[in-house]
Amino acid sequence: MTQLDSTAEAADVTPAAPAVKLGRRRDHSRDPEILDAAIDVLAETGFDGMTIDMVAARAKAGKATIYRRWPSKADLVLDAVACMKAGELDPERLPDTGTLRGDLVAMIRPRSIEEGERKLRIMGGLFGMISSSPELADAAHAALIEPRAAVNRLFLQRAIDRGEVSPDCDVETIAKLTPAMAAFRLLIEKRPVDAEFLLSLIDGVILPAAGIGHGAPPATQAGQARSR
Amino acid sequence: MTQLDSTAEAADVTPAAPAVKLGRRRDHSRDPEILDAAIDVLAETGFDGMTIDMVAARAKAGKATIYRRWPSKADLVLDAVACMKAGELDPERLPDTGTLRGDLVAMIRPRSIEEGERKLRIMGGLFGMISSSPELADAAHAALIEPRAAVNRLFLQRAIDRGEVSPDCDVETIAKLTPAMAAFRLLIEKRPVDAEFLLSLIDGVILPAAGIGHGAPPATQAGQARSR
DNA sequence: TCTATACGAGACTTGCCAGTTTCGGATATG
């Protein structure tokens, strides 16, 4: 749900009811810019440090315009986070290299890293709010964490299907290793989530946990996961 | 008593020339109670939600008394976090079972779990502040995260020394798996860090990453079977 | 015992920010 305005909106959205309408209709074309601005400010200052004036200034919109669309700051943030899902999980464009390690390594690209760091900063900014709003907690998890875990889950499942990985391994836990460790590194240790870190995580933790590498039981001889 | 009040203290009292001083001396005996109260409120409400009145009420102290000792809310919290280190890492009382798995499992006790959850909640409450205060970030890391990682690091090093684990494994990363995954589970997923979770982490991730086999542990099927 | 000082309680001051209202100007619709 993108628009939360209730009463006046419902009548507005429906093209029917011509009645006697004059003047301008509400312009929703700039909503995405406002939501983007909200996300930016959120990532930079956190929920409590963020003010509506900051968002308005960055979006070059009036404060009143924001309140005409979202009834409160919390609703604005919730909508902004919920609207983030779009734009990245093209299941078509995911790599499929034939090995688990190949798939995981293929995900390490500047674009992905940058996007991931941004999402983690947003999550950091939401922390204060998350504990008091289950709704927001769910939205944040779905938009910021779950997509990354889902990719890992898919890679693992494909590896299991092709016999590269034992079906006994704990897919759920392993799929969450990347987001959890990345969040820890960026938000708590305040160090960059770079390619070197991700590679050592893949070769040192994820593949061993999946039963590959370190000279463990290989169901197939696909693996070249060595070195490091 | 605590050596940390020094800044506020020296400047505040203004004496240094005792000469003819009468009356009462500042009573520092209740400082720990105030710091404890601050930590409690912090864990419950987060830095931004916490008010000095809450701390004063919980410690049954006057608001002015708090400001007589710490010049600002941020200083109070910083001192409170810094003073937490005491009271748990008796290196004598750590288990030494002779196997890595034995040591790790021996750390799973209600006391440890409770303490760990408390620390993680405090860390969650500090998130907003951490990004703007490197000083606090360091103190929080040293008091809340590092002790747990240090225990894992010690267990791993002992396992390496006795030849149970290859010296090639990435000790640093593996030692941080427990705090990182526990923080993720408690603060982001909002699920309890219980014995079942820790066991599956040990058997499904830590031991494999340390190069100890997958088919060995008597972990039965505890791995999955959870949903949400 | 006497006195200076710290104490708890709480009133007070100040500044910030969520949310509201006002206003002049722009614009789609009629």
Next chain:
DNA sequence: CATATCCGAAACTGGCAAGTCTCGTATAGA
């Protein structure tokens, strides 16, 4: 062209909390 409505800007309101100050009481030291 007329007009109802939206827009951005900015003034305004109200509440909350950081930090200060006052007061009556308690107590350690001379």
